[in-house]
Each structure stands twice: as C-alpha cells, then as structure tokens.
Amino acid sequence: MMKFSELDLKPEILKALTDMSYQDLTPIQERAFSPILKGRDLLARAETGSGKTAACGIPLVQMIDPSLNAIQALILVPTRELAFQYVEEIDKISKFTDVTPFAIFGGFSMEIQKAKLRDRVHILVATPGRLIDFLYNTKSIDLSCVRTLVLDEADEMLKMGFIEDVDFILSCLIHEHQTLFFAATMPEEIDRLVKTYLKGPVRLELNKEQISPQSLVHHFQYTGRQDRLKALIEYLKKEEINQAIIFCNSRHHGEKLTKELEGKFKSIGYIHGGLEQSRRISIFERFRRNEITFMVATDIAGRGLDFSHVSHVINYDYPFGMESYTHRTGRTGRMGRSGTAMTFVTDEELKGLQSLFQVNRIDPVWHGHIPDLQAVSKHRGRQDGKRYFKRGSRPIPRRRTPSDNSPVKVTFSVSPVVTA
Numbered sequence: 001m002m003k004f005s006e007l008d009l010k011p012e013i014l015k016a017l018t019d020m021s022y023q024d025l026t027p028i029q030e031r032a033f034s035p036i037l038k039g040r041d042l043l044a045r046a047e048t049g050s051g052k053t054a055a056c057g058i059p060l061v062q063m064i065d066p067s068l069n070a071i072q073a074l075i076l077v078p079t080r081e082l083a084f085q086y087v088e089e090i091d092k093i094s095k096f097t098d099v100t101p102f103a104i105f106g107g108f109s110m111e112i113q114k115a116k117l118r119d120r121v122h123i124l125v126a127t128p129g130r131l132i133d134f135l136y137n138t139k140s141i142d143l144s145c146v147r148t149l150v151l152d153e154a155d156e157m158l159k160m161g162f163i164e165d166v167d168f169i170l171s172c173l174i175h176e177h178q179t180l181f182f183a184a185t186m187p188e189e190i191d192r193l194v195k196t197y198l199k200g201p202v203r204l205e206l207n208k209e210q211i212s213p214q215s216l217v218h219h220f221q222y223t224g225r226q227d228r229l230k231a232l233i234e235y236l237k238k239e240e241i242n243q244a245i246i247f248c249n250s251r252h253h254g255e256k257l258t259k260e261l262e263g264k265f266k267s268i269g270y271i272h273g274g275l276e277q278s279r280r281i282s283i284f285e286r287f288r289r290n291e292i293t294f295m296v297a298t299d300i301a302g303r304g305l306d307f308s309h310v311s312h313v314i315n316y317d318y319p320f321g322m323e324s325y326t327h328r329t330g331r332t333g334r335m336g337r338s339g340t341a342m343t344f345v346t347d348e349e350l351k352g353l354q355s356l357f358q359v360n361r362i363d364p365v366w367h368g369h370i371p372d373l374q375a376v377s378k379h380r381g382r383q384d385g386k387r388y389f390k391r392g393s394r395p396i397p398r399r400r401t402p403s404d405n406s407p408v409k410v411t412f413s414v415s416p417v418v419t420a
C-alpha cells in the first residue's frame with residue numbers, strides 16, 4: 001500500500017491530507033494518480049465507498065495553476081447533494097493552497113453564485129441543469145481554460161435525461177482537454193457510449209470481480225405486499241441500528257411510510273426531490289451529523305453520498321435495476337466499515353432476484369423462508385397462477401383485513417375506437 005507522503009505532492013496538499021487523516025492511498029487513488037497527472041483520459045471503475053472523490057480531487061488540486069484566475073477543471077455530478085459533498089472534499093484537500101473550488105447547483109440564488117464565479121473559481125463542481133442555466137442566460141462562466149472535465153457517476157450522467165445536457169456542455173468545450181469518468185457501475189449499453197467521449201483512455205476497472213464492498217452483508221426477506229410494513233417495523237425494532245436509510249421508489253410512497261414510522265420511532269427524516277433545496281441540504285447535513293437515525297429516501301440519496309455512520313441500508317421498495325441496488329446499498333459498508341443491506345422482496349420481484357445475485361455476486365442471507373428462485377425463473381413469473389409459497393408457510397402470517405373478504409371490484413376501461 002502506498003502512502004501519500006511518497007507521492008510528489010505539494011506540501012500544502014500533504015498537510016491537508018494529514019489533517020483529514022488520509023495516510024494510505026486506496027487502490028483507485030493509487031492507480032488513477034499518475035494517468036491523471038499525465039493528462040490522459042481515464043475511465044475509473046471502483047466499488048462504492050472506495051475513495052473516488054479524492055482519487056480525482058487530489059491530482060486536480062495538484063495540477064491547478066492558482067496564478068491563473070480561470071476555471072481549469074469542471075466536474076459534473078448528477079445531484080445537488082453530491083455537488084455539495086464533492087466540493088466539500090475538494091475544499092478540504094485544497095485548504096492550505098490558493099486553489100479555489102466552488103459548486104453551483106439548483107435551488108439556490110443564481111445571483112450569489114454569479115458573484116463568486118466572477119471573482120475567482122479554479123475548480124467548478126456543477127449539476128448539469130444549473131450549469132446550463134448559467135451558460136444560456138449569463139456570461140459569468142467562461143469554460144475556455146478548462147483542462148480537465150470530470151463526470152462523476154459517469155454511467156448515470158450518460159443515461160437518458162442527462163446525456164442531452166452533458167452533450168450541450170461538451171459542445172462548449174471545443175478546445176483540447178482531458179476527460180475523466182468515475183463510476184461504480186457501468187452497464188453495457190453505457191459502456192459502448194463511453195468510447196465516443198474518451199480518447200485512448202486508461203481503463204481502470206477495479207471492481208469487475210467485486211461489485212460491492214466485501215464489508216457489506218446482503219440480507220433479504222420475502223414478504224407479501226400487505227405484510228411488508230409490519231416486517232419492516234419488526235426488523236427496525238430488533239436490529240441494532242446506528243443509522244439507516246430506508247429507500248422507497250416514489251415520493252408518495254416515501255411520504256406514507258414516513259408517517260407510519262413517525263408514530264413508532266423517534267428521529268425519522270424524509271428526503272426527496274420535491275423538498276425545497278435548503279431543507280434538502282439541512283436534512284442531509286443533520287443525517288450526516290448523526291442527528292437523525294432513520295432517513296426515508298427516494299433515489300436522490302442513492303448515488304455517491306457518503307455517510308459514515310450508516311449501518312443499514314434498507315430497500316423497503318425493491319430498487320429498479322441492478323445498478324440502483326449497488327448504489328443504494330453502497331451508502332453503507334464504505335471504506336472497509338461493516339454494513340448491512342436489507343431488501344424486502346415480494347412475489348413480483350422474485351423473478352429478477354437470481355440475476356441480481358449472479359451479476360452482483362451476492363451471497364444472500366435470508367430472513368424467514370427462502371424462496372425457490374430456480375422454480376421462479378423456470379416458470380417465468382407467475383404464469384402458472386401458483387404462489388411460490390403455501391400460504392401458511394409465509395414468514396409473517398397474513399393479517400386479515402376487512403377488504404380481504406370484500407368482493408372484488410372489477411372495472412372495465414373502454415378505450416376509444418379510432419376510425420381512420
């Protein structure tokens with residue numbers, strides 16, 4: 001293992017790293033350092049919580065020429081919270097240097113950000129939306145001195161919805177520059193795209209074998225949809241939890257769950273994209289300071305965020321897609337700390353489970369009954385109309401609610417007939 005003191009770093013950076021208690025380089029930090037300094041393009045893949053921010057931030061701070069008052073590095077990230085966190089890390093690294101990092105993201109006044117941009121910024125961290133607002137509507141951002149462009153969570157940034165924005169921003173960087181991609185996941189369809197953005201890149205793929213951190217244990221519980229809330233509450237009560245993030249797939253569902261939990265537990269927070277930005281940041285900061293124990297969240301908290309006290313990540317709603325599983329659960333078990341992931345699965349999700357286990361090399365720990373996944377994939381879902389479990393063998397007995405006995409209401413929807 002290499003030490004930062006063995007690198008040829010500016011003494012101010014070394015001093016900052018000592019303050020941060022960073023001594024040894026993580027594998028991705030060790031491998032990325034020299035290609036970045038050499039000006040190469042780079043695709044760096046490493047597991048969640050492996051120190052990708054500093055892997056990029058340290059060489060960037062080293063390379064900036066503080067006597068040139070211009071944006072020399074541009075870092076694009078998918079969420080506001082991540083922009084905030086990313087710039088915080090660079091702030092720490094550059095604390096004793098004259099390098100000035102700054103972040104722009106939505107939800108805060110553009111006027112204040114504009115003043116800072118006019119004054120002095122060397123490393124700009126931005127969400128694409130806010131950056132484009134600036135590029136379209138103001139003349140406060142000059143990207144002509146950008147030597148390094150970084151896409152953090154690169155696979156997310158190249159997905160539909162983001163890629164148009166990223167393309168627009170790239171079209172503003174017509175001069176020669178290096179491009180760095182950092183990611184924990186890289187689905188095949190995105191990987192194909194990568195070639196069009198990177199020129200002769202150095203490819204570091206450190207998590208091909210080990211998709212999620214070794215320190216993370218993956219628990220699963222099979223429940224009926226009706227029983228899931230009860231199962232969650234029981235789980236939260238019996239587990240020794242320092243801090244947990246509980247993921248839901250929609251704002252509405254998150255809100256419902258928050259209300260249910262508020263009656264039973266102290267210290268519940270809820271973070272989602274619909275909150276006012278100042279509230280979003282304040283919940284996020286309180287959670288980071290461990291002032292909130294349970295944070296219900298939608299996927300805006302799924303990527304990149306670094307919480308050191310999180311002992312548990314709970315998928316109350318099963319995540320859409322394999323990458324989402326990796327990112328959500330990657331909020332715990334970071335930097336070698338132990339972490340627990342708990343995922344509730346219902347009949348509908350059993351089908352995708354086997355490939356999740358295979359692709360992510362998960363060795364699941366089941367609570368209650370272990371569903372026969374082989375039978376599930378053979379029958380391709382529930383086409384045969386049978387359940388995978390006999391009713392009585394469910395891990396948690398089904399509560400009978402009045403609606404269980406009520407007659408099934410059938411509604412017909414009539415679609416309009418269109419005549420040519």
Ligand code: ADP
Nearest residue numbers: 022024025026048049050051052053054306335
């Ligand atoms: P990633 O982007 O790979 O998910 P982060 O960059 O968010 O990971 O880093 C995860 C955590 O590890 C952060 O809390 C960070 O402060 C810490 N960290 C990063 N590099 C080192 C290091 N060399 N030594 C000790 N801690 C580190």
Ligand code: MG
Nearest residue numbers: 052053152304
């Ligand atoms: Mg990261």
